[in-house]
Amino acid sequence: MNAVVRKVIIIGSGPAGFTAALYAARANLKPLVFAGIKWGGQLMLTTDVENYPGFVEGILGPKLMENFRHQAERFGAEILAEDVTAVDFKSRPFSVSAGAKTYKSQAVIIATGAETNWLGLPNEQKLIGRGVSSCAPCDAWFFKDKKVVVVGGGDSAMEEALTLTKFASEVSVIHRRDEFRASKIMIDRAKKNGKISFILNSVVVDVLGKDKVSGVKIENVGDNSEKELAIDGMFVAIGHSPLTKIFEGEMALDKKGYVVKKPLLGEGSARYNMMTSVEGVFVAGDVHDYHYRQAVTAAGFGCMAAMEAEKWLEAQE
Ligand SMILES: Cc1cc2nc3c(=O)[nH]c(=O)nc-3n(C[C@H](O)[C@H](O)[C@H](O)COP(=O)(O)OP(=O)(O)OC[C@H]3O[C@@H](n4cnc5c(N)ncnc54)[C@H](O)[C@@H]3O)c2cc1C
CATH class of the missing domain: 3.50.50.60 (FAD/NAD(P)-binding domain)
Structure with missing residues (x-):
């Protein structure tokens, strides 16, 4: 039939x-x-x-x-x-x-x-919507006068960081290498923005917080040293x-x-x-x-x- x-x-x-x-x-x-x-x-x-x-x-x-x-x-x-x-x-x-x-x-x-390509960190999934995001145009508003990090090194990471500066007080871009994949024009724009700083040769190894994000743990890929950064939001921009x-x-x-x-x-x-x-x-x-x-x-x-x-x-x- x-x-x-x-x-x-x-x-x-x-x-x-x-x-x-x-x-x-x-x-x-x-x-x-x-x-x-x-x-x-x-x-x-x-x-x-x-x-x-x-x-x-x-x-x-x-x-x-x-x-x-x-x-x-x-x-x-x-x-x-x-x-x-x-x-x-x-x-x-x-x-x-x-x-x-x-x-x-x-x-x-x-x-x-x-x-979204997430980082695959232990706490990441449970903190999505509680400080972890992948969409600055959607969520930047929630981070007025707060500190945030953006993870990534391409154009979309620069774009997310620039969008976040309209609300956040500080935006740190964390990137695993010392060079970016982003286009020169986007890097220049980000570098000129006084709210944006860069943490290079580093990877996020954990996102901290119980009900909402309170920080990230970062590892330097050169000497494997670890440090914690107190922040309110983590934006993942790795594609x-x-x-x-x-x-x-x-x-x-x-x-x-x-x-x-x-x-x-x-x-x-x-x-x-x-x-x-x-x-x-x-x-x-x-x-x-x-x-x-x-x-x-x-x-x-x-x-x-x-x-x-x-x-x-x-x-x-
Ligand atoms: C954390 C987060 C927060 C966001 N916040 C906002 C916001 O505040 N405002 C906003 O406008 N946008 C937001 N977005 C973006 C928004 O969610 C997307 O732009 C939107 O959902 C895209 O819709 P879509 O229908 O194209 O795809 P999706 O929402 O991705 O839906 C696709 C669906 O198809 C299903 N599917 C896939 N393959 C198959 C298959 N083989 N068979 C059957 N089903 C399948 C999937 O399981 C999924 O359910 C956010 C995104 C994320 C990740």
């Missing part, structure tokens, strides 16, 4: 995936959402979210994602708590497999996000990893593994926004956007992907 062919399958359940699900459900496309075993995305890791519009007093990250989920479910989105383990985009309808089961769909929206392993060989990914969106204009362009190198496969959120990385932009991309998928499906009929 042939499997039921869905109109749209959505892979991922962060702000992008659930917004795509909401719009697809309200367009009567009866979306099937693979939420993953860790449903809800990156906001499940944090505490207060104060920059998501509509919540004057802010909202807890997990509560916000629960709301996203219930709103999509209210309009009929079907949500499975399973990880997609393989896809076949070579022929239509597309195949999406979760374990031993394979599902067919005319269109697919990829919204699997990008994970992100897009969750795209299952799409390798099925579609265009860039050299860092992010899904490539086809341009709308010019040679080889797509007629539909948010379309990937595979006609009928759309993308939304941090899995393709390494620039903004915000819940509201991810949600916006989810809305766009669902609306474009709807238009594309109509044109197929």
